Amino acid sequence: xxxxxxxxxxxxxxxxxxxxxxxxxxxxxxxxxxxxxxxxxxxxxxxxxxxxxxxxxxxxxxxxxxxxxxxxxxxxxxxxxxxxxxxxxxxxxxxxxxxxxxxxxxxxxxxxxxxxxxxxxxxxxxxxxxxxxxxxxxxxxxxxxxxxxxxxxxxxxxxxxxxxxxxxxxxxxxxxxxxxxxxxxxxxxxxxxxxxxxxxxxxxxxxxxxxxxxxxxxxxxxxxxxxxxxx
Amino acid sequence: xxxxxxxxxxxxxxxxxxxxxxxxxxxxxxxxxxxxxxxxxxxxxxxxxxxxxxxxxxxxxxxxxxxxxxxxxxxxxxxxxxxxxxxxxxxxxxxxxxxxxxxxxxxxxxxxxxxxxxxxxxxxxxxxxxxxxxxxxxxxxxxxxxxxxxxxxxxxxx
Numbered sequence: 001x002x003x004x005x006x007x008x009x010x011x012x013x014x015x016x017x018x019x020x021x022x023x024x025x026x027x028x029x030x031x032x033x034x035x036x037x038x039x040x041x042x043x044x045x046x047x048x049x050x051x052x053x054x055x056x057x058x059x060x061x062x063x064x065x066x067x068x069x070x071x072x073x074x075x076x077x078x079x080x081x082x083x084x085x086x087x088x089x090x091x092x093x094x095x096x097x098x099x100x101x102x103x104x105x106x107x108x109x110x111x112x113x114x115x116x117x118x119x120x121x122x123x124x125x126x127x128x129x130x131x132x133x134x135x136x137x138x139x140x141x142x143x144x145x146x147x148x149x150x151x152x153x154x155x156x157x158x159x160x161x162x163x164x165x166x167x168x169x170x171x172x173x174x175x176x177x178x179x180x181x182x183x184x185x186x187x188x189x190x191x192x193x194x195x196x197x198x199x200x201x202x203x204x205x206x207x208x209x210x211x212x213x214x215x216x217x218x219x220x221x222x223x224x225x226x227x228x229x230x231x
Numbered sequence: 232x233x234x235x236x237x238x239x240x241x242x243x244x245x246x247x248x249x250x251x252x253x254x255x256x257x258x259x260x261x262x263x264x265x266x267x268x269x270x271x272x273x274x275x276x277x278x279x280x281x282x283x284x285x286x287x288x289x290x291x292x293x294x295x296x297x298x299x300x301x302x303x304x305x306x307x308x309x310x311x312x313x314x315x316x317x318x319x320x321x322x323x324x325x326x327x328x329x330x331x332x333x334x335x336x337x338x339x340x341x342x343x344x345x346x347x348x349x350x351x352x353x354x355x356x357x358x359x360x361x362x363x364x365x366x367x368x369x370x371x372x373x374x375x376x377x378x379x380x381x382x383x384x385x386x387x388x389x
Contacts, residue, residue: 103273104359116344116356117285117337123272123359129290134271 051162051221067217073202073210075157080200082190086143087152093143094153097198112143128194136194138186144171161214161221179215182208233297237262238306248294252286253277255293256303264304264332268361275360278333279303285340304332307339314385315339318377326364334360338374347378 050064077083085094091108092101109115114122124141128134144150148171152160163169164178173181181187191204200207214220235242237260244259251270256262256279265288268276272287279288280302281295307313315338318324325331334357341348341356348356353374362370 106359107355116352117278117340118356118359119284122278122285123287123290125290125292125295129272131271133273135290 050223051158061216062218062220064218064220067214067220068222070210070213070217071161071220071222072157074207074214075160077190077200077202077207077210078152078160079155080190081198082193082200084152086186087150088143089151089153091146099153108143108146108149110146112145114142128192130195132196134194136189136197138189140186142186156224157222158224161219165219165221175215175219179212182211233293235260235293235296235301236299237301238303239300244293246293248292250293251289252279252291252293252296252301253288255296256288256301262303262305266329266332268330268333273361274330274333275337276330276333278336278360280336280340283340283343285337302336304336307335313339314377314380315342315373317380317385318373321376322369322373324366324369324373326362326366330360330362330364331366334362334370338370338377341374342378342381346382348374 050068078087081094081097081099085096085099085102088094092105093108094100095102104118106118106120107115109119114120120141120143123135125135125137126139127137129137148169150163150169150171155163167173170178188204190200193199202210232243232245233248235244235255237256242260244255246255246259253265253267256265257267265279266276267289268274270289272290275287277287277289278285280286281291281299283300286296308316313335315335319331319335324334337357337360341352345352345356350371353371357367357370357374
């Protein structure tokens, strides 16, 4: 975008050069060089090929190997049906252990709580409804809102780690808020999914440990090619 | 005893707090317009309004409804003249009719929040209400007609 803006600026400058006699060529060249430096700085990787986090970690003991190893455990949980079903790539939630589109096709809505007569809380009660094929419950049942979709579905470990650590994509969360999020009531609900639904692939305690280890050691993203994205 | 406000009347009911609201409405209070369909929030026959939202009363425990404003099909309008009821009658929407109190209650939430719904809005709002007679085209037509009547302030065309 920065480079694109520079080109737009160059275009504007050249259009007005005749009138204002600015050193258009010099300014344009400088703008392009500075933009290129800016773009390159976003892509800096360390020697192991992992990508650094967008969040500041001044007091952390950085350890990219430990961090990435922990994230791969985190990834297994986040891509389990209990997590990914409410982090879909579209605007209809997923359902079941096979993550099919939610029957009735309820839609996300602006606030993530559904639309019109199809709001989440119309069926999803404050607690699980007993029995097979009944709606699981939580007092705050919702998808991420339309302006911050927090998509998990289809993300590679690299993509998901980068997304989780980008405040512009993670709900404006910093390091401490992210660590605290491991015990959010909706996160915990994954381990109380209601009758007939599979649990995430590890205990909540193990997940929390992996999550914290990943973040405390620098929140590194795995290499882009390490694991293919789950559908 | 649990205190319920249904159609602007207060009812004191002596029931288990985990009894489904639908059971209480039909079997204790005696308002039988709301229907039992699937019992697991999959079909929409049991929709009532709880604080204006289209709650599925078959999975809503009566304890959740305590102190909330509940409206059933019997309380949707004073004289069965809600624009939706008028439009339903005008177009003869129902076939067997079993699902239609739920259909009407869901449609009423749509029209309150969106007085001029498109076909896509109707799909989004009504996708959770199943009709085994397949009256969906007439439901859509009636919602458009009711929206028009609501906009023009017409209560009953006849």
